[in-house]
Amino acid sequence: MSIETPVDQPESPTNRPESTHRMKEWFSRDYVRKIIAIFIVLTIIIIPIAWLVIHFLELSGGPASSIMEELETTIFVFTLVSAPLMAITAAVLIYSLFGWGSIKSEDPPMQENPAIRTNAVAVIGWTAATSLLAAFLVIWGLVELATITADSYGSTPSSQQPNATKQIDVNVTGQQWVWSFEYPDQQKIQSDVLVVPINTPIYFNVTSKDVVHSFWVVEMGVKIDANPGAVTNTGFTANKLGTFNIRCAELCGLHHAYMETNVQVVTQDQFDSWVREQGGKRTA
Amino acid sequence: MSQTAVIHEQMAVPQPKQHGKPGGFLAHTNIFTGLIGGVVAAGVTYFIGDKLVPWGTQNADFSQVGLNALVFCTFVAWVIGFMAGIGAFAGPIRWALGHDLTHDDAEYMAGKGQGRMKYWKYTTDHKVVGIQYLVMALVLFGFGGFFAMLIRTELGATWREVFDPNFYNSLIGTHGIVMIIAMIIVVAGPLGNFIMPLMIGARDMAFPRLNALSFWLLFAAVPPLVLNLVMGGIRDGWTVYQPLGTQAPIGMIGYQVCIITFAFSTGIAGVNLITTIVTMRARGMTWARTPIFIIGTLAAAIMGLVWFPMFQYAQLLAASDKVIGTSFYIPQSGGSVWLYENLFWLLGHPEVYVIVVPATAGILELMVVFLRKPLFSYKMAVAGFAGVVGISAVVWVHHMYMTGFAPQAGYPFMLSTELISIPFGFLVLVMLGTLWRGKAWNRLPMMAVYAVIFDKIIGGITGVYLSDVPVDQYMHGSMFVVAHFHYMLMGAGLFAAMGVIVYWFPKMTGRMFDERIGKIGFWTAFLAFQVTFLSMFVAGLQGMPRRVLQFDNAFDISNWISTIGAYCIGIGMLIFLYAVITSWRNGKVAPSNPWGAKTLEWQTETPVPLENFPVLPVVTSDPYGYGIPDPYLKVEEELDQDDNETVGAR
Numbered sequence: 001m002s003i004e005t006p007v008d009q010p011e012s013p014t015n016r017p018e019s020t021h022r023m024k025e026w027f028s029r030d031y032v033r034k035i036i037a038i039f040i041v042l043t044i045i046i047i048p049i050a051w052l053v054i055h056f057l058e059l060s061g062g063p064a065s066s067i068m069e070e071l072e073t074t075i076f077v078f079t080l081v082s083a084p085l086m087a088i089t090a091a092v093l094i095y096s097l098f099g100w101g102s103i104k105s106e107d108p109p110m111q112e113n114p115a116i117r118t119n120a121v122a123v124i125g126w127t128a129a130t131s132l133l134a135a136f137l138v139i140w141g142l143v144e145l146a147t148i149t150a151d152s153y154g155s156t157p158s159s160q161q162p163n164a165t166k167q168i169d170v171n172v173t174g175q176q177w178v179w180s181f182e183y184p185d186q187q188k189i190q191s192d193v194l195v196v197p198i199n200t201p202i203y204f205n206v207t208s209k210d211v212v213h214s215f216w217v218v219e220m221g222v223k224i225d226a227n228p229g230a231v232t233n234t235g236f237t238a239n240k241l242g243t244f245n246i247r248c249a250e251l252c253g254l255h256h257a258y259m260e261t262n263v264q265v266v267t268q269d270q271f272d273s274w275v276r277e278q279g280g281k282r283t284a
Numbered sequence: 285m286s287q288t289a290v291i292h293e294q295m296a297v298p299q300p301k302q303h304g305k306p307g308g309f310l311a312h313t314n315i316f317t318g319l320i321g322g323v324v325a326a327g328v329t330y331f332i333g334d335k336l337v338p339w340g341t342q343n344a345d346f347s348q349v350g351l352n353a354l355v356f357c358t359f360v361a362w363v364i365g366f367m368a369g370i371g372a373f374a375g376p377i378r379w380a381l382g383h384d385l386t387h388d389d390a391e392y393m394a395g396k397g398q399g400r401m402k403y404w405k406y407t408t409d410h411k412v413v414g415i416q417y418l419v420m421a422l423v424l425f426g427f428g429g430f431f432a433m434l435i436r437t438e439l440g441a442t443w444r445e446v447f448d449p450n451f452y453n454s455l456i457g458t459h460g461i462v463m464i465i466a467m468i469i470v471v472a473g474p475l476g477n478f479i480m481p482l483m484i485g486a487r488d489m490a491f492p493r494l495n496a497l498s499f500w501l502l503f504a505a506v507p508p509l510v511l512n513l514v515m516g517g518i519r520d521g522w523t524v525y526q527p528l529g530t531q532a533p534i535g536m537i538g539y540q541v542c543i544i545t546f547a548f549s550t551g552i553a554g555v556n557l558i559t560t561i562v563t564m565r566a567r568g569m570t571w572a573r574t575p576i577f578i579i580g581t582l583a584a585a586i587m588g589l590v591w592f593p594m595f596q597y598a599q600l601l602a603a604s605d606k607v608i609g610t611s612f613y614i615p616q617s618g619g620s621v622w623l624y625e626n627l628f629w630l631l632g633h634p635e636v637y638v639i640v641v642p643a644t645a646g647i648l649e650l651m652v653v654f655l656r657k658p659l660f661s662y663k664m665a666v667a668g669f670a671g672v673v674g675i676s677a678v679v680w681v682h683h684m685y686m687t688g689f690a691p692q693a694g695y696p697f698m699l700s701t702e703l704i705s706i707p708f709g710f711l712v713l714v715m716l717g718t719l720w721r722g723k724a725w726n727r728l729p730m731m732a733v734y735a736v737i738f739d740k741i742i743g744g745i746t747g748v749y750l751s752d753v754p755v756d757q758y759m760h761g762s763m764f765v766v767a768h769f770h771y772m773l774m775g776a777g778l779f780a781a782m783g784v785i786v787y788w789f790p791k792m793t794g795r796m797f798d799e800r801i802g803k804i805g806f807w808t809a810f811l812a813f814q815v816t817f818l819s820m821f822v823a824g825l826q827g828m829p830r831r832v833l834q835f836d837n838a839f840d841i842s843n844w845i846s847t848i849g850a851y852c853i854g855i856g857m858l859i860f861l862y863a864v865i866t867s868w869r870n871g872k873v874a875p876s877n878p879w880g881a882k883t884l885e886w887q888t889e890t891p892v893p894l895e896n897f898p899v900l901p902v903v904t905s906d907p908y909g910y911g912i913p914d915p916y917l918k919v920e921e922e923l924d925q926d927d928n929e930t931v932g933a934r
Contacts, residue, residue: 056825082745096719102726108880113722115911118661130709141752148754211528218827225687229615232688249761249829251521257832
């Protein structure tokens with residue numbers, strides 16, 4: 001139910017303008033143009049933050065796996081997609097502070113503002129825009145999750161990855177406050193440093209001896225809780241040589257802060273010789 | 285036979301007889317008898333348990349269980365003894381004996397003629413309970429804030445361990461849970477109790493005695509929690525994941541008793557708030573005319589009532605593991621750590637909304653007054669709150685993406701988590717639409733509105749990253765999460781609470797708030813807050829895990845900045861607290877409606893009389909009849925013609 005238009009309405013109801021004209025009139029208003037200008041400037045300011053965020057992510061030497069690369073893409077895209085939403089909210093905020101002005105007085109101001117109770121275009125437009133945005137994020141996320149799951153668990157069809165690279169299993173055990181790694185297929189080598197060959201899928205069976213830990217291979221973008229009494233799985237394929245961080249990401253008691261070790265990504269040859277060396281030690 | 289209905293005249297109800305002075309037993313009880321009762325009950329229980337029952341003499345394993353049971357019983361005895369000492373059981377015992385309260389008794393219990401003593405007693409008046417909640421929240425913030433300063437001291441001193449790691453772990457746990465409790469009560473407690481009945485035009489809450497019970501249960505729950513610091517501490521973060529919690533020293537029992545008692549308190553308060561809002565609104569206050577703050581309080585009360593029992597149950601099972609040797613959470617004996625995590629987060633996530641929703645609703649309420657405009661799209665705000673309440677039930681697993689308990693659960697819960705941003709988006713539009721073309725009256729509460737919207741932008745966008753399972757593989761358990769939830773809980777929650785408390789300060793205390801000093805404190809805290817937590821985002825992105833006391837040198841710089849920022853927050857908050865205390869003691873006496881607001885609580889006099897309104901008000905329109913007709917544009921009114929004529933007639 002609509003009400004009779006106010007007397008100072010520019011057009012009479014019988015001569016109601018086309019919606020395009022009304023939009024044109026709206027966009028010609030001074031404050032609308034200024035807010036749009038602020039919005040554009042803010043968007044331009046905010047967008048570089050996407051690169052800044054990626055810069056911070058890469059400070060410690062990553063990305064070192066395809067998972068981390070995909071994850072950085074996601075963060076980058078999400079920042080770009082959210083930038084307009086941040087900018088429009090901030091633009092209205094800024095214009096409200098400095099554009100529409102304010103009243104400094106001790107007593108309640110007599111002057112009142114326009115009684116805008118609702119606006120169908122704004123409500124529908126906003127709902128549609130935020131829903132589309134959410135739908136985009138959901139779809140992106142679901143696809144991304146499927147991809148990453150495939151990467152982590154090695155469930156990509158074997159036809160694409162012929163036997164040139166064989167998967168290596170590693171049993172990870174967290175206990176207060178060390179990580180230990182066992183290579184069941186490589187003569188059950190035990191190690192407190194994770195050594196993996198480059199470009200080979202690594203598959204982890206993670207468990208804990210006492211409390212909940214969280215196995216976080218930082219630059220690989222992989223994390224899974226180590227639970228007592230259960231085995232959880234994850235995995236990655238390293239694509240960068242070097243030494244990277246493994247940390248515990250779940251408070252596990254007194255020396256939680258010191259429960260960290262390294263992952264060394266080496267070439268296949270180096271890995272093979274490391275296995276021989278370690279295996280030799282075991283038999284000796 | 286005649287079918288005519290007979291209308292009986294109202295019969296005189298027999299009134300209970302007055303025994304002695306009004307108040308009876310309750311005239312002799314107050315907080316001090318409560319403390320004495322609690323300490324005596326705890327002492328007696330401990331003595332009997334220790335001396336007479338032979339559990340202390342069992343073998344090594346069993347004696348630990350015995351000690352836990354002893355401490356558990358002692359804490360429970362403290363709670364019961366305290367409640368008995370303060371007179372909480374006087375009412376039920378009188379019913380049992382057939383002596384109901386007389387009118388004079390009821391008035392005595394509401395604090396009539398007791399001066400300031402009523403704040404220290406089992407008082408049923410909602411205004412007294414509101415003030416009690418406010419003071420309690422301030423005290424808890426004091427504790428929690430002090431712990432936060434100690435934590436930042438440790439993290440800022442990157443070159444050494446300032447505290448023993450066990451003490452540091454207790455600090456993070458205690459800081460977390462104390463702040464969570466303080467944030468839950470800071471809006472829904474003082475304002476839900478003091479302002480809400482006034483705002484809907486009621487004489488009191490629906491269940492005044494339950495109201496007193498809910499506050500004093502909260503009061504009784506706090507000492508076991510704070511005492512843990514001298515009993516080994518909560519070394520497990522505020523989440524107390526099992527089985528780490530089972531290893532913890534006996535201080536953990538204090539945490540469990542605190543949560544179990546606090547959940548009773550919130551449950552009782554939730555029933556009371558919901559009943560009051562649903563049944564006691566003034567004549568003519570239809571749902572469409574109910575102020576939005578009431579809707580927000582209702583939403584928070586529903587979530588609290590439905591989900592707090594999960595937390596309580598989680599802690600009951602944990603206590604039972606420690607006290608009687610069950611193994612709900614002990615994997616070696618067939619338990620599951622994931623059971624605890626699920627039960628915990630079933631409350632744990634809705635609880636965030638229990639904090640944020642009433643704070644946001646309060647902000648919407650005061651925006652209207654300071655912008656002299658109606659609320660933009662009331663229906664959308666209601667839809668936003670309803671959506672949050674609904675979806676909040678199905679998002680808890682996003683705290684457990686990385687636990688591995690069900691890798692496939694990532695898909696549906698990512699969907700629900702990202703969907704909840706849509707109702708939150710509604711609330712953002714309501715805020716922006718209300719700001720639209722409004723010339724703001726620039727007082728401190730209005731400044732809080734700007735601060736909160738700014739924090740919501742950052743908190744909301746960083747939440748988008750965290751809702752995504754793949755990104756969470758990196759972010760989960762890192763400082764990024766810590767910074768994000770401080771933006772939501774502190775940036776959007778606490779700063780909103782500061783705004784709404786300043787807004788309703790004149791009605792609650794009868795004094796004007798000293799905005800000159802208050803503004804200095806508020807802006808110091810706000811700017812320092814940005815420094816502290818923006819820098820913490822950087823540490824998180826670099827890969828710093830949370831809850832550590834020593835870390836890689838790569839994180840040094842951002843931690844130094846955060847620590848300096850945190851100290852400045854502390855200074856700002858102290859200045860703000862100074863403004864609260866001085867204005868409360870000797871501020872300018874407030875008129876009954878200093879803001880020229882239209883909601884009902886401002887229409888009664890200040891200080892508010894015992895029964896709130898001389899004559900119960902009748903409502904003829906919604907309270908948002910501000911503003912002039914829009915000269916630009918035809919406004920599509922939501923109200924029908926009748927309502928529109930009476931807008932502003934009140």
